[in-house]
Amino acid sequence: MAGLDPAIHVLLRMQGVRRGCRHKAGHDRVLEPMSAILTLEKISKRFGAIVVADDIDLTLLRGEALGIIGPNGAGKTTLFGIVTGTVPPDGGRVVFKGHDITRMKPEHRCRMGLARSFQIPQPFDGMTVFENLVVAAAFGGGRSERDVYAGCAGLLERCGLADKANRRAGSLTLLDRKRLELARALATGPRVLLLDEVAGGLVEHETAALVDLINDVRATGVTIVWIEHVVHALIAVVDRLVVLHGGALIAEGEPAEVLRRPQVNEIYMGIEERRMGADA
Template sequence: MTEQALLHLDGITKRFGRVTVAKDLTLSVRPGEALGIVGPNGAGKSSLFAMISGDLRPDSGAVWFQGRKVTDVPPHARTRAGIGRTYQVPRPFEHLTVFENVLVCAHQGAALKGRQAWTHAMEVLERTGLAELANTPAGRLALLQRKRLEVARALGTGPRLLLLDEVAGGLTEPEVLELVEVVKQLHAEGLGIVWIEHVVHALVEAVGRMVCLAGGDVIADGEPMGVLADPKVRELYLGGGPETGLADEEDRTDEEGA
């Protein structure tokens, strides 16, 4: 295992019948690093997140977090350990207010109580631009606000590593830019971030490193524009030159699971 890694995936493999979503995959994320992940639908991106968060167990290999092997640790314990995640489709408690949604996460994920939990939840709402909607029922939120709440709920658990799963999908261009600013600020505060996204230009703006997955394996890893210019990435994911591929991806919404 890489000593300084916040997260380290050591040769993980996962198959569903004849479909391999991770093939002896090894990947590390440093503390405070912002990593973007791209790849075609079916490349194993969301399955990768599920193995990191504990919703899915790899067939072989190991998941390490903060120097501890967590391969057999259940999801709630990984959350308490500092792994927070969002989902492609927001999952708020629609009958609760925005504030109450985050407060639940502060109680259950960060193990905060009383005034400390209340203060933490309000701080998270300020950081994500939701403070003015604190008393609004989550079921009445527009899509951008739901995406922000999804991020806020993950932050409510007090993570050291934040997993963002296609949080820009379905947003307008101005809304994407707003979300990018939120992510950039979180990164500036020292939070480790791994962001799966089809809206490629959002990743280019927000992360310092990019990985492309295909066939359950890493086919490119490095500086974002360098990865996007990689011949294998252009062939398997972008489907042409970097400029054409970027334009195509900006218009794509995530209608399928990855």
């Protein structure tokens, strides 16, 4: 702990205490520019012969919204797994808020402020929608159960689940399960929110409501990384876009500009057109 830049030290401690996270001794504290909140350094991962992460370097700035697109099997979801700790990388480092978290357990990363919504929702089926949120808020947020009730009730309303508060999560439709997935990630009080295809299957006005919600979240200072095939929703939120293909970042930059690149069009836009055709 000693010997650090005092400002960073104080900041990290404040966040740690407020969020109730316990920084493990022995984790390397790495100094980095104040603006970076999450850094991937030379992340590699393969499943057998398939390379899903090929020396990926990516830096996420505090408060930004980053979009990730790429064809199926490009390694997008695996990248989220590596960041949140459910998939161990073969090589490289993950640095979050100045800590090397490469070997940290998912639950500790969550308590540090790293929340994720799964592409396939992972609700607690036997618990009510409200109880699902209470779990996320009490444990992910490191707070006592009673303290989170009000926040969870409010979050239900924001996510359009207020009238289903006491329904068992297992009885929800897919759309509501997706809403719950997002609500649970928000309930943990994240600093960085990782969204995995939350807009898939939504109709137009639902997508618009989702975009509003994510923009609201972002306005509170939460950094966002969003994997999405519904590109028009994505570019309504993000200010930077990366394209993942075969485990490698093949393009990065301002969204509209990235989407205009011929290489990106070639490997990606076919999928988008097909999706839009299927939605219509």
